[in-house]
Amino acid sequence: MxxxxxxxxxxxxxxxxxxxxxxxxxxxxxxxxxxxxxxxxxxxxxxxxxxxxxxxxxxxxxxxxxxxxxxxxxxxxxxxxxxxxxxxxxxxxxxxxxxASNYSVGVNLFFHLNEWMANLMSRYSDYNVKMEEIHHTEKKDAPSGTAITLAEGIVKNHPDIQNWKLFEGDNVPENSPENIVPILSKRIDPTPGTHEIIYKSDIDEISIKHTAHSRxxxxxxxxxxxxxxxxxxxxxxxxxxxxx
Known part of the structure; x- marks a missing residue:
């Protein structure tokens, strides 16, 4: 071709x-x-x-x-x-x-898992969700396209979540609204791409994570x-x- x-x-x-x-x-x-x-x-x-x-x-x-x-x-x-x-x-x-925001087969399987998990976790109001994404310092956009796709998957499948919001730095504020997905974006070399979805309650924490080892x-x-x-x-x- x-x-x-x-x-x-x-x-x-x-x-x-x-x-x-x-x-x-x-x-x-x-x-x-x-x-x-x-x-x-x-x-x-x-x-x-x-x-x-x-x-x-x-x-x-x-x-x-x-x-x-x-x-x-x-x-x-x-x-x-x-x-x-x-x-x-x-x-x-x-x-x-x-x-596509991401062409990795593994990431697209992760998209599917993320949507399934959002639907499951929507039944348990004690858990708040947040996302962390890390990329190399040459990546100009934040959050990443992959992070946006993940956030949109959560919004679509979790009735209590209405939107997402970008945070840059080390921490997502504890008082961030409960009806958003806070996205914490970090730029650290030489990371090709890491995305983690975290559901946290006062009792415990559940997370799913995808880590790319190369491009x-x-x-x-x-x-x-x-x-x-x-x-x-x-x-x-x-x-x-x-x-x-």
């Missing part, structure tokens, strides 16, 4: 290595942003673009791929305020767009999705790729 890589940081380089190891051809590596740069995608025959760029560039990059009739797999976080706009654009242009799981998942999406159409997510 002919692939384009948009965004050539640490994740882009890991994706390149995995894609080449799996026998794919990299026909474009795009480090800049904008439609003029991305016009070359269709000229070089790219079938799928894997987009891990920057929050301020993601929407423009995705639109350019759709304009060039190149299917796009995006993992950039921190730009979700434009998600509805991008979905509408992809639908109007009959493009193929796949987004490989994220990058491999993105390449697997690119392979899968080649023959698909429309707006798709990990729930389509990995039904649970």
């Amino acid at each position: 002919k692939l384009a890589i948009i965004g050539y940081g640490k994740m882009g380089k890991t994706i390149e290595k995995i894609a080449l190891d799996r026998g794919h051809e990299i026909v474009n590596i795009v480090e800049e942003r904008g439609a003029n740069v991305l016009k070359q995608l269709s000229q070089n025959g790219a079938e799928v673009a894997i987009e891990f760029s920057q929050p301020e560039a993601a929407a423009e990059n995705i639109k350019a791929c759709i304009d060039q009739k190149v299917k796009v797999v995006s993992g950039t976080t921190g730009w979700l305020d434009k998600m509805d706009e991008i979905k509408k654009y992809a639908k109007q242009k009959e493009g193929t767009f796949f987004y 490989t799981g994220f990058a491999l998942g993105a390449v697997l999705v690119a392979e899968w999406i080649k023959d698909k159409q429309g707006i798709l997510t990990m729930k389509d790729f990995l039904p649970l």
Whole structure:
């Protein structure tokens, strides 16, 4: 398969290595942003673009791929305020767009476990929930896209939880509202990504945790999705790729 890589940081380089190891051809590596740069995608025959760029560039990059009739797999976080706009654009242009906040198979299993646990814990009002997430210092957005997906999963499955709130520093205040998920974000090198959901009462504490040991799981998942999406159409997510 002919692939384009948009965004050539640490994740882009890991994706390149995995894609080449799996026998794919990299026909474009795009480090800049904008439609003029991305016009070359269709000229070089790219079938799928894997987009891990920057929050301020993601929407423009995705639109350019759709304009060039190149299917796009995006993992950039921190730009979700434009998600509805991008979905509408992809639908109007009959493009193929796949987004996930995290492409790791293990993390997506963790998403499912988190939702199940939120539903279970909603029956026990003595427990308050909070989340802690740790990433490397180069990660620009906080909380992480994975943390937001986890928080949204809790809100959807726990009737007493209405929203989430970001806290930065060492501690979540003890007097934080009970109807939110407090998210404590830390940036510590060289952590690829750790997420922990904690339910605490006066009596005890229950937690579930996912720890990434490297970027490989994220990058491999993105390449697997690119392979899968080649023959698909429309707006798709990990729930389509990995039904649970």
